[in-house]
Amino acid sequence: MQDAGMVIVGAGECGLRAAMSLREQGYHGRVTLIGAEVHLPYERPPLSKDAMAGETLPTPKTITSRDVLDAQGISLISGVTVRAIDRAGRFVRLSTGESIPYDKLLLATGAEPRRLPMAEGLSRCVTLRTFDDALAIRSHLTRGIRVAVIGGGFIGLELAAAARRLGCPVTVIESLPRILARAVPAEIAAIIHAEHVAHGVDIRTGTGLASMEEGPDGLSIALADGASVEADLCIIGIGAVPHVGLAQEAGLSVDNGIAVDAELRTDDPHIFAAGDCCSFPLDLYGGRRIRLEAWRNAQEQGALAAANMLGGHEGHKAVPWFWSDQYGLGLQIAGLCDEGPQTVRRDVGEVAFILFHLAEDGRLVAASGIGPGNAIARDIRLAEMLIAKRACPPVDKLAAADTKLKALLAA
Amino acid sequence: MAGWVDACGADDVDEEDVIRFDHEGRTFAIYRSPDDDYFATDGLCTHEKIHLADGLVMDDIIECPKHNGRFNYKTGQAKGAPVCVNLKTYPVKVEAGRVMIDIG
Missing domain, CATH: 3.50.50.60 (FAD/NAD(P)-binding domain)
Incomplete structure (x- = not known):
């Protein structure tokens, strides 16, 4: 018997990535993506950057098109909110009065300004x-x-x-x-x-x-x-507060976001949550429960949720990462800086620099950097790989600009 | 038309690395692979026009420094979200220690 299909609440970066990933991973059943906004899924990062920079009014930077969604067999319901989740009957009730059944449900409801x-x-x-x-x-x-x-x-x-x-x-x-x-x-x-x-x-x-x-x-x-x-x-x-109302009313656990396990499953095995709206334990930091409001995390968790909705049992492993651009400066941070009491500085050229944040046992737990354009991007990316490997690089090598981080990765 | 142009010295690019090459208002990325071959692509990511030369080369992949879009720099093939448009590649030859690219 065919299952009732996959329903995704929230048609932002995370929800769309999940929908596309379900198809990429070979799922052939029904995929329904429900978004409160009337626009096609679009990228939010430019809203505070490029969308403000032009002399003319911006247009949404869409991530997909109707044609792609149609070709992928993803039904997008726009401008509609989900009013309630019926966990016993496994369906969601929409603001239009319509009900949609699910086999697995993903909450990618995002956050809203405080x-x-x-x-x-x-x-x-x-x-x-x-x-x-x-x-x-x-x-x-x-x-x-x-x-x-x-x-x-x-x-x-x-x-x-x-x-x-x-x-x-x-x-x-x-x-x-x-x-x-x-x-x-x-x-x-x-x-x-x-x-x-x-x-x-x-x-x-x-x-x-x-x-x-x-x-x-x-x-x-x-x-x-x-x-x-x-x-x-x-x-x-x-700041932003996660959209947890729907989950809360359905009796799901909430702890600074919809509480999920490392596999992004809520306490209902048929319901997952991902992206800005969820809090999850991160093994990299001893299972510390965090919530991330970040573009890359939204994508990574969307893809991971899709895999686990299809029966996978993979835990979230990605190192938290985000960036900001202001004037000509680019900032990037990988990992959680507050996990590392010791800081080592590496200068990159004249003005750019990176701070490596080390735990007491010498493990690299985070790296933050700033410089013109994307001057620090490559080293932050390499640092991210070192963090994921739980490496303990020698402090003098981290500080020395002429030691390639790639060499430390191979060590 | 420009045809073959001198992009850089063979030693200007480290192994498994990339540098930027600007020519007559266009920008390119010149790669040296781990097995010591040279490649060239358009310099800007097809997603948001970011200079790929600030990105990381791992094996035959270049990763955009901003949004981690990945391309195979040998073929130009986009390797998945957020990039979906392939990168244009250019013929390369090394002559007398110089990297030449055919920009058409």
Whole structure:
């Protein structure tokens, strides 16, 4: 008997990759991909970068086409949300009233911007997650308007860089003592901070918000330190929260994301979760449970979920990796920097450098780097392979720019 | 038409590595394989126009430095998501210690 098919909730990078992987791995049954947005699946990373850079309004950078989906036999249902999962009956109920049965279900529901309660209802306050958000922001970003960015994280800083390119005065407000405090080592955050200041961004760290007031001439933001910032547009970039509602209502475990095992299975063997919405144990760091909001992870977990939905039993092994571009600088991080108390620096050319993060036993657990363009990309990639191998490279070799990391990999 | 052009010295590229070569507004990537043969492709990834010469060469694969798109640099074949368009390759010959490529 033919099974009921595979249903994937969420038609972003992760959901689409899973759908394509099911076919690549030879699955011939029904594949249904359900997306809340009306667009074909598209890439999100450009939304805070290239989509803001042009003089004209952006278009979505789609990852696939109707023709490809048709040829692959993937039915995409767009602009529709899933209201509920019936685990006993193994079907999902859509906002259209329709029900779709599944043999295996993948939740790739992603995340949404964390809300700032005091900004609720203020028309000049915006967040960025979807293409439509990007379009709205870009259409407001006319030359010279005053921009405030709440939160010194990646989205906020990339948008700050974009707004400067368009000649807008920009103030970034970060409540922690420095920008990028959660994700990036201080030494690298300092470079990014200096680059923003050099481009004319006013960065206020270590101060929270007291109040926001919207008037006819703009938004007045009172800071906890007594200062005030006037803005025409305020971008709220204070992190993302995973979409767990559907899973929670279905009685699945949630722990900073839909809780899955290393094989991306929830506590219902017929339901998997992958990408930004899930938290998973990473063997590389002693089974530490993490959640990643990253483009490459979305793809890797989409592909892995597909394999395991088809009966595979492979654990997630990939080293966490992400990048950010601001002005001409490229940042890349492989691994989790907070796992490594010891840091070794390698200079790459004149201005680029890499920090290797080592655990107490000398094991390489992370590498972070920054430089013009993609100057550090190759070495970060090699470091990622060393991290995956759980290598303990000699500290002097890591520091010496003339020692090729490839040679350490072969050692 | 340009035909054969002198791209670099044979020693300018390390074994299992790649360098960038710019010529008359075009950009190319010149590879030296682990078995010491030379190859040339377009310099930019077919996904997002990233310079491949910043990427990593492993055996006969070049990996894009930004999004890990992989190509076989000997044939130009795209090896899967996120790259789906093959890379253009160019004939190469080594003469008197110089790497020459036929850019057509």
